[in-house]
Amino acid sequence: MQLLNIIGAGKLGRTLGRLAAQSGQYRVQDCLARSAASAQAAVDFIGAGRACSQLVQVQPAALTLLSVPDDAIAATAQALADSGRVQPGAVVFHASGAAEAEILAPLRAVGAHVASLHPAFSFADPARAVTQFAATLCALEGDAAALPQLQDFAAAIGARPFALAPGGKAAYHAALSVASNYLVTLTDIARQLARQGGVDEVLLSALLGPLMQGSLANALSMGPQQALTGPIVRGDAATVARHLVVLPLELQPAYRVLGERTVALAGARLPEEARQTLLALLRD
Ligand SMILES: NC(=O)c1ccc[n+]([C@@H]2O[C@H](COP(=O)([O-])OP(=O)(O)OC[C@H]3O[C@@H](n4cnc5c(N)ncnc54)[C@H](OP(=O)(O)O)[C@@H]3O)[C@@H](O)[C@H]2O)c1
Incomplete structure (x- = not known):
C-alpha cells in the first residue's frame, strides 16, 4: 500500500484523500x-491520517498531493523542498487547472x-x-517518471485520466475558460441585445435558453461546422x-471578431x- 501525504487538506484534498483511502490502495499518512x-477536520473526514499544521511535522x-490554493503552490513547493521531508524518487503533484507541473520544479x-492532475470537477x-466524483476526467502532465503513478492514483479514485501534450496546460486551461466563461459572456x-429589441426581462431566459441549449447540443453532437446555422x-x-x-458601440468588436471566426468555421459551406x-x- 502506498503512503499518501496531503499538503493543503481543503475541499479537493479532503475529497481525493477520502477516495484514495477508500480504494484500499493508499494509506493517507499526513494531512496538512x-x-x-x-x-x-480533514483527518476526521478522510477517516485516516495524522493532522499537521507545519511542514516539519510531515513524514x-x-x-x-499539494492541494493548497493556486497562489500558494510555488512557495509551498519551495518550502517542501527545503524541509528535507521529500525523498528522491517520491512523486509530488498539484491539482491546479492553470499551472504547469513546472511550478513544482524546486522539488x-x-x-x-x-x-x-487536474480534475474537471x-x-x-x-x-x-x-x-x-466517479468517472471524472482528470488531465495529467508532468515528468515522465511521475505519470505512471498518477495514472494508478487516478484509476484508484475512480477518475478517467488523460494526458496533455508537454507544455499544453495553458491551452487546455484556455479551452475550459472559453467553454465555461465565454459562454456566460455570450449569454x-x-x-x-434582446432587451434593446424590446423583449421583456421575464422572457429573456425562455427566449434564449432553448436556442442556446439546442445549438450547444448540436455543436457537441454534430461538430461545430455542421451545427452552424444563421445569416x-x-x-x-x-x-x-x-x-x-x-x-x-461596445459590442461591435466582439460581434465582428466572432463573425470572422464564424465565416472561417463555415468554410466550404459558404461560396467564395x-x-x-x-x-x-x-472588417469595415
Ligand atoms: N475546488 C475545486 O472545485 C477545484 C477543482 C479543480 C482543481 N482545484 C485545485 O485544487 C487546489 C486546492 O483547491 P481547494 O478548492 O481544495 O482549496 P481550499 O478548499 O481553499 O483548500 C486549501 C487548503 O490549503 C491550505 N492552505 C491555504 N493556504 C495555504 C498556504 N499558504 N500554505 C499551506 N496551506 C495552505 C488550507 O488550510 P486551511 O484549511 O487551514 O485554510 C486548506 O487546507 C487548487 O490548486 C485548485 O486550483 C480545485
Whole structure:
C-alpha cells in the first residue's frame, strides 16, 4: 500500500484523500492545513491520517498531493523542498487547472518527480463530491517518471485520466475558460441585445435558453461546422449589415471578431463571393 501525504487538506484534498483511502490502495499518512483544527477536520473526514499544521511535522511519503490554493503552490513547493521531508524518487503533484507541473520544479532538485492532475470537477462540498466524483476526467502532465503513478492514483479514485501534450496546460486551461466563461459572456451579450429589441426581462431566459441549449447540443453532437446555422453560413450579408447598424458601440468588436471566426468555421459551406462580402462588412 502506498503512503499518501496531503499538503493543503481543503475541499479537493479532503475529497481525493477520502477516495484514495477508500480504494484500499493508499494509506493517507499526513494531512496538512494552515490551522490545526482544519487539519483535524480533514483527518476526521478522510477517516485516516495524522493532522499537521507545519511542514516539519510531515513524514516522507511516496506520493504527495499539494492541494493548497493556486497562489500558494510555488512557495509551498519551495518550502517542501527545503524541509528535507521529500525523498528522491517520491512523486509530488498539484491539482491546479492553470499551472504547469513546472511550478513544482524546486522539488526536482531534491530528486522528486513532479506532475499535475487536474480534475474537471467542482469540489464545493466534499461530502457530496465523494459520491459524485466517479468517472471524472482528470488531465495529467508532468515528468515522465511521475505519470505512471498518477495514472494508478487516478484509476484508484475512480477518475478517467488523460494526458496533455508537454507544455499544453495553458491551452487546455484556455479551452475550459472559453467553454465555461465565454459562454456566460455570450449569454449576457444576447440578453442585452434582446432587451434593446424590446423583449421583456421575464422572457429573456425562455427566449434564449432553448436556442442556446439546442445549438450547444448540436455543436457537441454534430461538430461545430455542421451545427452552424444563421445569416453568416447562409451568406446573408444584408442581415449582418442590419445587425451592425443597431449594435451598441461596445459590442461591435466582439460581434465582428466572432463573425470572422464564424465565416472561417463555415468554410466550404459558404461560396467564395459571399465569404469575401461578409469579411469586408465585418472588417469595415
Ligand atoms: N475546488 C475545486 O472545485 C477545484 C477543482 C479543480 C482543481 N482545484 C485545485 O485544487 C487546489 C486546492 O483547491 P481547494 O478548492 O481544495 O482549496 P481550499 O478548499 O481553499 O483548500 C486549501 C487548503 O490549503 C491550505 N492552505 C491555504 N493556504 C495555504 C498556504 N499558504 N500554505 C499551506 N496551506 C495552505 C488550507 O488550510 P486551511 O484549511 O487551514 O485554510 C486548506 O487546507 C487548487 O490548486 C485548485 O486550483 C480545485
